Amino acid sequence: MNQTSSPRIAFIGGGNMASAIIGGLIGRGVPVDHITVVEPFEAARAALQTKFGITALHTASAALAGQDLVVWAVKPQSFKDAATPVAAHTAQALHLSVAAGITTDSIAQWLGTPRIVRAMPNTPALVGKGMTGLFARPEVNAQGQALIERVIGSTGQFLWVDAEDKLDAVTAMSGSGPAYVFLFLEAMTQAGVDMGLTADQSYQLAVATFQGATELAARSDESASVLRERVTSKGGTTYAAITHMQQTELPQHFIAALRKAEARAKELAAEFGK
Numbered sequence: 001m002n003q004t005s006s007p008r009i010a011f012i013g014g015g016n017m018a019s020a021i022i023g024g025l026i027g028r029g030v031p032v033d034h035i036t037v038v039e040p041f042e043a044a045r046a047a048l049q050t051k052f053g054i055t056a057l058h059t060a061s062a063a064l065a066g067q068d069l070v071v072w073a074v075k076p077q078s079f080k081d082a083a084t085p086v087a088a089h090t091a092q093a094l095h096l097s098v099a100a101g102i103t104t105d106s107i108a109q110w111l112g113t114p115r116i117v118r119a120m121p122n123t124p125a126l127v128g129k130g131m132t133g134l135f136a137r138p139e140v141n142a143q144g145q146a147l148i149e150r151v152i153g154s155t156g157q158f159l160w161v162d163a164e165d166k167l168d169a170v171t172a173m174s175g176s177g178p179a180y181v182f183l184f185l186e187a188m189t190q191a192g193v194d195m196g197l198t199a200d201q202s203y204q205l206a207v208a209t210f211q212g213a214t215e216l217a218a219r220s221d222e223s224a225s226v227l228r229e230r231v232t233s234k235g236g237t238t239y240a241a242i243t244h245m246q247q248t249e250l251p252q253h254f255i256a257a258l259r260k261a262e263a264r265a266k267e268l269a270a271e272f273g274k
């Protein structure tokens, strides 16, 4: 495995999450001919060709031999079936799974190797603003971890967790999190339209507000609650909105929703693991 030139990376599954990571890698200069994708779904193969100029394989083949890294980006329910034809060619590779819930014990059993890192990325990886939680099994050495950091680092930020089950919390937070933000954007846009703005104006205001507020939080030493209070003039407009949100227990509902996502990650492990 060469740490100085671009690694050879195979993706098993070429859907939404694989495309987001591939977009990040290509954006950071990884040559397209170092990326191999196995993807049975014709429309997904066509999308990879159009977006990245990648001709994906229909099924696993000897072309998978000699890869530095195999990235598992299939749905949790497809993982076990997908593993068998790939395992025959990739015993020497390091493996990186992004599948929600599926444990490295299950994956090690299916692939016949314990050299596995589990990751929970998110779709902003596509624009280099991803956030990925990582967990390495003890069998993955420092060189393997450095390769993962290089690959995932090309898609944005990452953090390592010291226990595998913490990835279920990461899944509920940053893995699923972009969908929560998009839901808020949809609701804010609808509110703007209801108040007489055009849909385009409302969407621009909503997106810019998230961008500005999160950038302010990222750069500030102050907590989110202090930043919130600074917007909330006593008896003013924000106060009216925040009071309604608190009285209707929006924060509690939001927290409960994230716990549902965490619980679902654990269910996926039980349903589709070994």
Ligand SMILES: NC(=O)C1=CN([C@@H]2O[C@H](COP(=O)(O)OP(=O)(O)OC[C@H]3O[C@@H](n4cnc5c(N)ncnc54)[C@H](OP(=O)(O)O)[C@@H]3O)[C@@H](O)[C@H]2O)C=CC1
Pocket: 012, 013, 014, 015, 016, 017, 018, 038, 039, 040, 041, 044, 072, 073, 074, 075, 076, 078, 081, 082, 083, 098, 099, 100, 120, 121, 122, 123, 175, 176
């Ligand atoms: N989307 C996201 O934001 C995130 C997703 N993840 C994880 O990433 C994984 C993929 O999710 P996502 O990209 O959204 O799903 P997608 O359905 O978009 O992509 C998965 C792709 O894998 C293909 N596939 C199915 N079976 C095989 C096989 N045997 N060999 C190769 N490819 C196969 C599917 O084809 P077909 O449709 O024909 O089955 C599909 O195109 C999941 O495990 C998910 O938990 C993690 C973090 C964030």
Ligand SMILES: O=C(O)[C@@H]1CCC=N1
Pocket: 100, 171, 175, 176
């Ligand atoms: O919804 C899911 O199950 C996947 C995992 C995190 C984001 N998407």
